Amino acid sequence: AQSVAQPEDQVNVAEGNPLTVKCTYSVSGNPYLFWYVQYPNRGLQFLLKYITGDNLVKGSYGFEAEFNKSQTSFHLKKPSALVSDSALYFCAVRDGGGGADGLTFGKGTHLIIQP
Amino acid sequence: NAGVTQTPKFRVLKTGQSMTLLCAQDMNHEYMYWYRQDPGMGLRLIHYSVGEGTTAKGEVPDGYNVSRLKKQNFLLGLESAAPSQTSVYFCASRGQGMNTEAFFGQGTRLTVV
Numbered sequence: 001a002q003s004v005a006q007p008e009d010q011v012n013v014a015e016g017n018p019l020t021v022k023c024t025y026s027v028s029g030n031p032y033l034f035w036y037v038q039y040p041n042r043g044l045q046f047l048l049k050y051i052t053g054d055n056l057v058k059g060s061y062g063f064e065a066e067f068n069k070s071q072t073s074f075h076l077k078k079p080s081a082l083v084s085d086s087a088l089y090f091c092a093v094r095d096g097g098g099g100a101d102g103l104t105f106g107k108g109t110h111l112i113i114q115p
Numbered sequence: 116n117a118g119v120t121q122t123p124k125f126r127v128l129k130t131g132q133s134m135t136l137l138c139a140q141d142m143n144h145e146y147m148y149w150y151r152q153d154p155g156m157g158l159r160l161i162h163y164s165v166g167e168g169t170t171a172k173g174e175v176p177d178g179y180n181v182s183r184l185k186k187q188n189f190l191l192g193l194e195s196a197a198p199s200q201t202s203v204y205f206c207a208s209r210g211q212g213m214n215t216e217a218f219f220g221q222g223t224r225l226t227v228v
Contacts, residue, residue, distance in 0.1 A: 004157075044158075050214075101163055105158040107157040
């Protein structure tokens with residue numbers, strides 16, 4: 001069965017500093033990996049997805065993610081954080097090895113950017 | 116650009132009442148999903164559909180039923196609501212291909228008292 005772990009409930013970063021939100025996954029087949037962001041009282045917005053062969057993926061709002069197959073990780077990064085980046089971030093995986101369709105989500109990480 | 120639209124946005128039910136949540140998408144997507152979001156638990160898949168007339172169970176299907184009579188609509192039903200079904204419900208859809216991203220609705224906040 002597929003699973004996603006986001007080990008940090010909350011990440012605090014000062015504005016202008018680089019940020020990392022961690023994600024590790026487990027699948028039986030090829031991983032299809034995604035990051036979503038959720039602002040208060042809103043739905044989930046797509047940020048970026050892993051594309052086979054590209055270990056560094058660029059997405060919306062200056063975010064990028066680094067895929068590491070040996071560590072089964074897909075960490076979200078941004079070189080310089082903005083206060084407006086404060087939100088709830090979800091990592092999700094779809095297992096290319098079969099099983100039920102749909103994304104499996106991590107529990108989410110609250111990102112707080114301090115002015 | 117409506118995308119994925121959920122109706123209603125808020126609802127309060129009494130225990131034992133029934134209701135239907137409607138999800139409509141205008142992107143001609145084959146795949147549609149219903150998730151529930153609870154604090155500290157992320158999103159969990161309730162039911163999904165891979166095409167018109169098909170439905171399948173997800174991770175937490177008990178107490179819910181679904182129907183996909185038209186490609187653009189995916190209905191989630193609660194036959195006899197329980198307080199444990201108090202949650203925020205999200206509908207999503209996506210196109211063909213394993214690496215296609217899902218598009219989410221704005222959510223329905225349901226409280227069962």
